[in-house]
Amino acid sequence: MIRGIGDDCAILQVPQGRQLLATTDLCVENVHFRRKWHPARSAGHRCLARGLSDIAAMGGDPLACFLSLGVSQELPQGWVDEFLRGFLDLARRYRVPLAGGDTSAAQQITADILLLGTIPSNPAVLRSGARPGEQIFVTGKLGGSAAVLKRLYAGEKVGSGAARNHFYPEPRLEIGRQLRQAKLATAMIDLSDGLSVDLAHVCRESRVSALIEASAIPVASSATLDLGLHGGEDCELMFTARPGAKMPGRIAGVPITLIGKIESRSSGRFPVQIRDKQGHIKTLEARGWQHFGKNITSR
Amino acid sequence: MIRGIGDDCAILQVPQGRQLLATTDLCVENVHFRRKWHPARSAGHRCLARGLSDIAAMGGDPLACFLSLGVSQELPQGWVDEFLRGFLDLARRYRVPLAGGDTSAAQQITADILLLGTIPSNPAVLRSGARPGEQIFVTGKLGGSAAVLKRLYAGEKVGSGAARNHFYPEPRLEIGRQLRQAKLATAMIDLSDGLSVDLAHVCRESRVSALIEASAIPVASSATLDLGLHGGEDCELMFTARPGAKMPGRIAGVPITLIGKIESRSSGRFPVQIRDKQGHIKTLEARGWQHFGKNITSR
Numbered sequence: 001m002i003r004g005i006g007d008d009c010a011i012l013q014v015p016q017g018r019q020l021l022a023t024t025d026l027c028v029e030n031v032h033f034r035r036k037w038h039p040a041r042s043a044g045h046r047c048l049a050r051g052l053s054d055i056a057a058m059g060g061d062p063l064a065c066f067l068s069l070g071v072s073q074e075l076p077q078g079w080v081d082e083f084l085r086g087f088l089d090l091a092r093r094y095r096v097p098l099a100g101g102d103t104s105a106a107q108q109i110t111a112d113i114l115l116l117g118t119i120p121s122n123p124a125v126l127r128s129g130a131r132p133g134e135q136i137f138v139t140g141k142l143g144g145s146a147a148v149l150k151r152l153y154a155g156e157k158v159g160s161g162a163a164r165n166h167f168y169p170e171p172r173l174e175i176g177r178q179l180r181q182a183k184l185a186t187a188m189i190d191l192s193d194g195l196s197v198d199l200a201h202v203c204r205e206s207r208v209s210a211l212i213e214a215s216a217i218p219v220a221s222s223a224t225l226d227l228g229l230h231g232g233e234d235c236e237l238m239f240t241a242r243p244g245a246k247m248p249g250r251i252a253g254v255p256i257t258l259i260g261k262i263e264s265r266s267s268g269r270f271p272v273q274i275r276d277k278q279g280h281i282k283t284l285e286a287r288g289w290q291h292f293g294k295n296i297t298s299r
Numbered sequence: 300m301i302r303g304i305g306d307d308c309a310i311l312q313v314p315q316g317r318q319l320l321a322t323t324d325l326c327v328e329n330v331h332f333r334r335k336w337h338p339a340r341s342a343g344h345r346c347l348a349r350g351l352s353d354i355a356a357m358g359g360d361p362l363a364c365f366l367s368l369g370v371s372q373e374l375p376q377g378w379v380d381e382f383l384r385g386f387l388d389l390a391r392r393y394r395v396p397l398a399g400g401d402t403s404a405a406q407q408i409t410a411d412i413l414l415l416g417t418i419p420s421n422p423a424v425l426r427s428g429a430r431p432g433e434q435i436f437v438t439g440k441l442g443g444s445a446a447v448l449k450r451l452y453a454g455e456k457v458g459s460g461a462a463r464n465h466f467y468p469e470p471r472l473e474i475g476r477q478l479r480q481a482k483l484a485t486a487m488i489d490l491s492d493g494l495s496v497d498l499a500h501v502c503r504e505s506r507v508s509a510l511i512e513a514s515a516i517p518v519a520s521s522a523t524l525d526l527g528l529h530g531g532e533d534c535e536l537m538f539t540a541r542p543g544a545k546m547p548g549r550i551a552g553v554p555i556t557l558i559g560k561i562e563s564r565s566s567g568r569f570p571v572q573i574r575d576k577q578g579h580i581k582t583l584e585a586r587g588w589q590h591f592g593k594n595i596t597s598r
Contacts, residue, residue, distance in 0.1 A: 002318060003423070003425065006426070006504060007357070007425055007426050007427075007504070008322060008353040008354075008356035008357055008426070008487075008488060008489055009320040009321055009322040009353050009354060009356075009357050009359065009414075009416065010320070010321045010322070011318050011319070011320060011357075011418075011423055012318065012319040012320075012321060013318055013319070014313045014319055016315065019301060019310050019311065019312055020310070020311040020312070020313055020319065020415075021308040021309070021310060021311075022308060022309045022311060022363070022365065022398065022399065022413070022415065023307060023308040023309070023399060024365045024367045024399060024400055024401050024411070024413055025367075025401050026367040026368075026369055026401040026402065026403045026409075026411065027403070028369050028403045028404065028405045028409070031403050031404050031405070032403070054307040054308050055307075055308060057307040057308075058306070058307055058308050058310075060308065064321070066321065066323045066413070068323045068324075068325040068367075068411045069325075070325055070327050070409060099321065100321065100322065100323060101323055102323050102324050102325040102411070103325065104325045104326070104327045104330050104331070105327065105330050106327045106330070106407060106409065107406055107407055108405060108406055108407070110325075110327070110369060110405065110409050110411075112323070112325065112367040112401070112411035114321070114323055114365070114413045115308075116319075116321065117308065119310070124302070124310055126302065126306050127305070127306050127307070128306075188307075189307060190307055205305060205306070
């Protein structure tokens with residue numbers, strides 16, 4: 001960073017031979033988090049984790065982050081301080097400087113995160129690279145974050161220490177980077193909206209279809225298959241790889257699981273099919289991630 | 300732009316030998332605009348203009364923009380369409396691709412704009428470059444946007460056609476670029492918060508003080524001196540130049556006006572002084588830009 005906060009713009013240097021990545025994520029109170037459920041520190045962590053996870057899904061390295069924050073005058077300063085602590089703790093851990101942002105009055109707490117990153121000049125891992133015959137993998141366990149949300153909805157108190165995957169999810173930057181460097185992934189996406197929605201994204205962008213195995217989904221111990229298929233915000237990655245690729249069982253300590261394969265697109269059919277535990281193949285509806293009961297169109 | 304909307308991140312190429320500029324501007328309904336005063340198209344234009352004006356103040360070229368938009372489900376789709384029309388019309392005029400963004404449900408309309416730009420690798424025009432003895436200039440006329448706002452506050456109906464400087468302000472990209480290229484400006488800022496606040500920013504960053512002449516301020520015909528000194532959002536630039544610099548009377552058709560000079564900092568004194576029309580020198584309080592009566596800390 002050449003120049004951070006304090007001028008009209010931040011000035012940054014993209015290393016020679018590298019391309020620039022940019023992503024924004026808008027987090028709104030009562031849509032992406034609730035004050036009575038999420039400690040301010042968790043809200044700050046989760047906002048930044050969403051952006052870092054997008055950088056991870058390209059196999060990139062974070063360069064700088066920006067935060068635009070709207071809060072009401074009634075909000076205690078302590079909340080803002082803790083929000084920033086959660087945000088900045090995570091930023092420090094991945095060595096991402098906070099290079100700027102903006103503030104405003106707002107009725108709801110509103111945090112828009114901008115993440116800039118870089119990748120070497122050719123091999124970004126896009127959503128559009130999947131080809132028929134390739135294998136589909138996911139990182140980690142799925143549905144754990146949504147399982148916590150379900151408990152919160154049901155009125156349960158859930159401590160943030162016991163459910164870190166929901167309150168303090170870990171963006172998979174190291175995995176994304178290693179997959180890109182080893183040229184193991186042909187397409188990649190982060191599962192922010194849930195496997196059913198995000199796999200449909202990859203199929204659409206790659207013009208292919210997919211068949212996954214219900215028995216293969218690595219469902220978190222606290223979750224159900226349904227939450228594993230449709231719950232989002234675990235910060236896990238999904239990627240495809242060539243049939244002969246030598247895929248390690250773990251990358252950066254996180255298990256890598258084969259869940260299905262890419263097939264050629266057949267027009268008229270929904271792009272994602274699932275084989276259930278009885279061997280029946282059916283359409284996997286893109287039910288996706290419902291933010292607190294509201295369906296949000298989000299990328 | 301290598302890859303825009305549709306993947307986890309946009310991918311952009313910063314031309315070799317150039318540095319990256321980044322700025323965000325958060326616009327919130329009833330803080331930065333009001334639906335009953337501002338047509339949706341003007342709101343969209345103004346949001347993007349704020350970001351472009353920050354790029355102008357560095358003497359940079361815009362590269363891409365991103366829009367994070369929060370709206371309620373009750374908001375008519377027509378409003379969103381017109382907002383985007385105002386936004387995209389301005390983007391097209393300056394050839395800035397919309398490379399991504401995010402959407403969410405929100406009670407208030409919330410638009411966070413991210414602007415990326417580039418500059419050649421050394422001579423960005425910072426806020427910190429002003430030196431004692433230099434001259435202070437502003438572009439265009441000041442206070443016109445605030446004068447319209449005052450009328451709106453008073454309950455007047457103001458048509459957006461008759462008051463384009465408020466509803467459709469023009470970012471001074473060409474002026475910023477020419478000043479940088481000709482190495483005419485030693486420090487520069489856009490007057491988004493008002494001259495009194497933004498000149499104090501430059502003084503603080505450059506560790507100098509300033510004396511301006513009340514009689515020299517180019518006040519818009521519809522405005523008063525007070526609005527010219529403290530009203531913001533005209534999208535005009537303020538910059539400093541060496542004493543011997545040959546400053547054209549106009550750049551890109553816009554008048555350039557000498558309003559004062561930079562002096563060395565004297566500790567204890569407020570950094571900005573003004574000589575009134577009677578010749579008395581007094582402190583120019585940084586009253587700044589008050590968004591609809593609320594004081595917002597914003598850069």
